[in-house]
Ligand code: SAM
């Protein structure tokens with residue numbers, strides 16, 4: 001999401017006549033897109049801001065801060081940045097910089113709230129991140145996002161489809177739809193029904209969106225319907241999406257992925273813990289059984305599914321037994337990848353009132369242990385790919401090697417004299433580690449299901 005926001009910030013600055021530089025020492029304006037998910041990222045901004053403030057004593061430099069910021073951090077950063085602004089107010093940036101007109105002498109748009117309609121300056125010529133919603137209504141007890149990004153608001157489908165169509169027309173090969181919870185896309189639109197018979201088995205629906213007043217948009221649709229629309233845009237391209245909340249993953253969505261030729265087989269489904277007690281304390285709204293049943297269903301309908309997840313280790317009250325349950329789940333489900341985070345208290349979240357009682361040393365040990373178990377399952381999965389042929393989209397080439405990703409988002413490297421960046425090719429997998437594959441190029445190819 002930050003990557004995509006940065007592309008929109010770039011557009012606004014370009015329109016004001018600024019040019020991008022890769023050298024910090026050459027910059028006379030720096031914009032930081034903050035991430036508040038863990039304290040470490042916030043600390044890094046403090047370090048940089050101190051350095052830039054020393055530079056400001058020697059030469060002119062403007063520093064701006066936006067992105068995900070907690071109220072408490074905003075106050076702390078007030079003195080160390082020239083301006084702090086919410087990303088949703090990106091259109092006011094020219095005013096902050098005392099420039100009311102762009103370099104093309106275009107007046108500022110009056111629709112100030114909708115920063116998504118700023119056309120981003122894409123950093124890649126073949127891969128694009130498209131935000132489909134902002135904010136999150138889930139309120140996981142540990143998470144800063146609902147506080148920093150606010151309530152979930154879906155972007156009108158016609159805007160998304162228009163942006164994708166243009167990208168495909170310009171030869172883009174991979175479209176990644178992004179949202180904190182893409183599965184609930186469109187539930188805030190008038191006329192979109194939410195149908196989840198399987199939910200009642202585990203939890204009551206506490207989701208306030210069902211009763212909240214809804215937005216009126218043209219052609220309202222839910223996430224599977226949006227995927228279908230994009231699938232039907234003519235062209236050779238892949239569709240990826242992040243992130244799915246397990247509680248909101250519908251059969252309709254699984255079926256759409258299973259039948260699609262363009263939606264790739266990688267699904268990131270964050271579980272966070274293998275213990276029901278911890279899941280409840282995290283307010284994740286599902287039990288371990290729900291998650292396991294969901295994975296079984298996905299693997300049944302999408303046999304080539306590549307499943308990654310997120311875990312938090314050392315959450316408040318996580319005992320050795322709770323952690324063992326997480327290890328057991330990783331062993332059993334053999335994820336292809338997992339983003340493992342050591343719990344970090346976020347001020348203002350409900351979990352900040354709980355005791356952060358797992359020591360830093362213990363969190364680190366649990367992180368290492370879970371990574372070790374994860375790598376065994378992932379190695380097993382990757383070994384099964386040896387001698388298979390995979391379609392790969394190549395992302396970069398250097399010194400006779402090219403790196404890309406498979407349909408299922410596995411990293412793969414091949415030898416190649418030619419620069420094949422931005423192209424699809426068929427690769428025969430020759431060897432595998434837990435986190436990457438090596439292979440030999442067969443021939444150029446069109447995207448297809450593996
Ligand atoms: N919306 C996605 C979801 O439902 O998981 C991901 C959003 S969150 C920004 C990305 C990941 O950061 C989460 O899945 C979680 O594992 C991790 N995370 C969030 N808050 C955290 C915290 N306070 N401490 C450690 N990890 C955290």
Ligand code: SF4
Pocket residue numbers: 136137138139140143144145146180181245
């Ligand atoms: Fe945070 Fe939970 Fe929303 Fe993901 S679903 S952004 S973890 S509140």
